[in-house]
Amino acid sequence: MSFWLLAFCFIALFLLPLAIGLFGTLLPALNYLPSLGHNELSTTAFSTLFNHPTTFSATWLTLRVGWISTFISLCLALFLFACFYLRPSWRWINAALSPVLATPHAALAVGLSFVIAPSGWLLRLTSPALTGFDYPPNWQTTQDPWGVSLILLMVLKETPFLLLMLLSAAKSVPIKQTITLAQSMGYHSSIAWLKLVLPQLLPPLRLPICAVLAWSLSAVDVSVILGPSTPPTLSVLVYSWFNDADIALRLQGAAGAIWLLGLNLASIAVLFVLPRIAWPWLQGWLVNGQRRGLLSHINKLGTAVAVSYLILIISSLFVLAIWSITKQWRFPDPLPSQWRLRYWQQTLDQFSPTLINSLSLALLSAAIALLLSVVILELETRQAQIAKHRANPLRYVALFYLPLLIPDIAYLFGIQVSLVFTGLDGQYLPLLWGHLMFVLPYCFLSLAPYYRRFDSRYWHQAMLLSGSPWRSFFQIKLMMLLPALFSSLALGFTVSMTLYLPTLFIGGGRFPTLATELVALVAGADRRLIAVYALLLQGLPLLMFVAALALPRIIFRHRKGMRI
Numbered sequence: 001m002s003f004w005l006l007a008f009c010f011i012a013l014f015l016l017p018l019a020i021g022l023f024g025t026l027l028p029a030l031n032y033l034p035s036l037g038h039n040e041l042s043t044t045a046f047s048t049l050f051n052h053p054t055t056f057s058a059t060w061l062t063l064r065v066g067w068i069s070t071f072i073s074l075c076l077a078l079f080l081f082a083c084f085y086l087r088p089s090w091r092w093i094n095a096a097l098s099p100v101l102a103t104p105h106a107a108l109a110v111g112l113s114f115v116i117a118p119s120g121w122l123l124r125l126t127s128p129a130l131t132g133f134d135y136p137p138n139w140q141t142t143q144d145p146w147g148v149s150l151i152l153l154m155v156l157k158e159t160p161f162l163l164l165m166l167l168s169a170a171k172s173v174p175i176k177q178t179i180t181l182a183q184s185m186g187y188h189s190s191i192a193w194l195k196l197v198l199p200q201l202l203p204p205l206r207l208p209i210c211a212v213l214a215w216s217l218s219a220v221d222v223s224v225i226l227g228p229s230t231p232p233t234l235s236v237l238v239y240s241w242f243n244d245a246d247i248a249l250r251l252q253g254a255a256g257a258i259w260l261l262g263l264n265l266a267s268i269a270v271l272f273v274l275p276r277i278a279w280p281w282l283q284g285w286l287v288n289g290q291r292r293g294l295l296s297h298i299n300k301l302g303t304a305v306a307v308s309y310l311i312l313i314i315s316s317l318f319v320l321a322i323w324s325i326t327k328q329w330r331f332p333d334p335l336p337s338q339w340r341l342r343y344w345q346q347t348l349d350q351f352s353p354t355l356i357n358s359l360s361l362a363l364l365s366a367a368i369a370l371l372l373s374v375v376i377l378e379l380e381t382r383q384a385q386i387a388k389h390r391a392n393p394l395r396y397v398a399l400f401y402l403p404l405l406i407p408d409i410a411y412l413f414g415i416q417v418s419l420v421f422t423g424l425d426g427q428y429l430p431l432l433w434g435h436l437m438f439v440l441p442y443c444f445l446s447l448a449p450y451y452r453r454f455d456s457r458y459w460h461q462a463m464l465l466s467g468s469p470w471r472s473f474f475q476i477k478l479m480m481l482l483p484a485l486f487s488s489l490a491l492g493f494t495v496s497m498t499l500y501l502p503t504l505f506i507g508g509g510r511f512p513t514l515a516t517e518l519v520a521l522v523a524g525a526d527r528r529l530i531a532v533y534a535l536l537l538q539g540l541p542l543l544m545f546v547a548a549l550a551l552p553r554i555i556f557r558h559r560k561g562m563r564i
Helices: 003-029 044-051 055-084 090-101 105-116 121-126 148-170 175-184 189-201 203-218 221-226 234-242 249-286 294-324 342-350 352-387 395-405 409-422 428-452 456-466 469-480 482-498 501-507 514-522 527-555
Strands: 326-328
Touching: 003 044, 003 249, 003 395, 003 409, 003 428, 044 055, 044 249, 055 090, 055 148, 055 189, 055 203, 055 234, 055 249, 055 294, 090 148, 090 294, 090 482, 090 527, 105 121, 105 148, 105 221, 105 294, 105 514, 105 527, 121 294, 148 189, 148 203, 148 221, 148 294, 175 189, 189 203, 203 234, 203 249, 203 395, 221 234, 221 514, 234 249, 234 409, 249 409, 294 326, 294 527, 342 527, 352 428, 352 482, 352 514, 352 527, 395 428, 409 428, 409 501, 428 482, 428 501, 456 469, 469 482, 482 514, 482 527, 501 514, 514 527
Parallel strands: none
Antiparallel strands: none
C-alpha cells in the first residue's frame, strides 16, 4: 500500500463520521425524519426556526460574542507577544502557557463566575470597606444579557492558545534580526513589530484564528455557565430544542444546527476576505516611512496587562479550592468562617464511574491520536524525501482540522441518529471514536511543527551506525522528539477531558464524565460540590502537563548535553 493511499485511509476514517453527521442533520432540517412520521422534504423546519421569537436575537448575540471575543483574544495575544518575546521575562510567560491551556473551559468558567458574581470573591475582598455593601448587590455580572462575562471567559481561555500558535509561527520568522535592522534605520520597536513582523506572523495564524472563531460561535458548556439565558446563544438554544420533551422540536433543532453551521462558514469566509479588503488601505501606512507614533508608548502597558491577566486566572482557580473546603462563608467575609472536607469525601465515594470514564476516554483517545499523528507525519517525511522538489502529496492533512472549524452540534445530532439506526448508540467504542475526532487535530497541530523541523541528519547518522531503520527511528528520532510527544499527549488528554456535547450525543448519556457532570451541577447544585468537580476537572489535565514536562527531564537526566 502506498503512502498516499494509507494516509487517505486515515483521513477517511475520521471524515466519514463528519460527513454522515452533517447529512444526518441536514435531512431532519429539511423535514425528513421517518421515525417521526415526516417522509417528504420541505422547508417547514426552517420556516418554524425563523418564525421563533428568539432565533434572530440569539443569532445576533452569538455573532457579537464570537467576533468580539476572537478579536480581543487576537489583539491581546499579539500585544503580549510583541511586548515580551524578546525580553527575559518571556520564559515566565511561556512557562505559564501550559497550566492555563490545561485548564478546561468549564472549570475556568465556574471559577470566573465565583469571582465576578454579585456575591463573588471580588466583592467579598472589597466589601464593605470600599463598596459599602453588607449584602450582595442586585447586579447581573454573570449571565448578563450583553454576554460580557462570556466574552471575558473566552478571551481568558483563547489568548494562551493563540500565544502558543504565535510561538510556533515565530520559529520560522527572524524576529530579532528584523527588529534590530528596523531599529538601525530609526524605527521604534513597536512600529517595527507592526510593520515588519506582524505581516509575517499572521498568515500561519489563519487556521488557529478560524478555530477560535468557530469555537466562540458554537460553544455550549461555557455558554450554559456564563452566557445569557434570555435569549441564550444560538448553540444553547439549538441544544435545548434537541433535549426538549417534545420530540417534534428535533426538526427545528436540526434546522437551527444547519443555520449555525452557515453562520460559522460565513464568518470564516469573512475572516479570509478581510485581509484582502484591508490590504489596499494598510499598504500605504506600511510604506509611509513613519518611524514613531502613539503605538510607541503602548508597550509600557504590557506588564500591567500580563499581571492583571494572571491574577484573574489564578484567582478564578484559587476560589474553587476555597469553596471546595468551605462549610460556612457569609457575605461579605473575605474567607470562610468554617471549613470542612465533607464534599470531597462525599464526591470521592460516589464519582468512581465518572472518573473511570473520563480517564479511560482521555488516555485512550490521546494515545491513539498521538500514534496516528506520528504515523501521518512520518509518512509525510518519507514521501517528501521521495518526491524531493515535487509538491507534497500529503498537504490534504489540513482536512483533519475540519472538526475544529464546524460546529459540533451541526453533525453530532446526525451521528446520533445514525448510531440509533445501526444499534450502536450508547456504546463505548463509538464514543471513543467521537472523542478521537476532536483530539486528533489538536495532537497533530501541536506535534507537526516539531516533527517537521527535525534534522534528518541525526536519523541518517544513526542508520550508518546501526543499519536498522527501526532502531534509528525509536532510539534516536522519537527520543529526541520525546518532549514534543509528551506535550502533544497532554494536550490531547486535556481536550478529551473537556468534551461535553460529543459525550452526551454519542454516549447517549450512559457514560457520565467530569465535564458533563459539572455542567449539569451548575444548573442548581451547591457551590461547594460544583467547586469539587471543577477542581477535579482542572486538576487532572494539569497533572498530565506536569508529567509531560517532568518525564523527559527524568529520562534524560544522565545524558550529557541534553537540554529539555
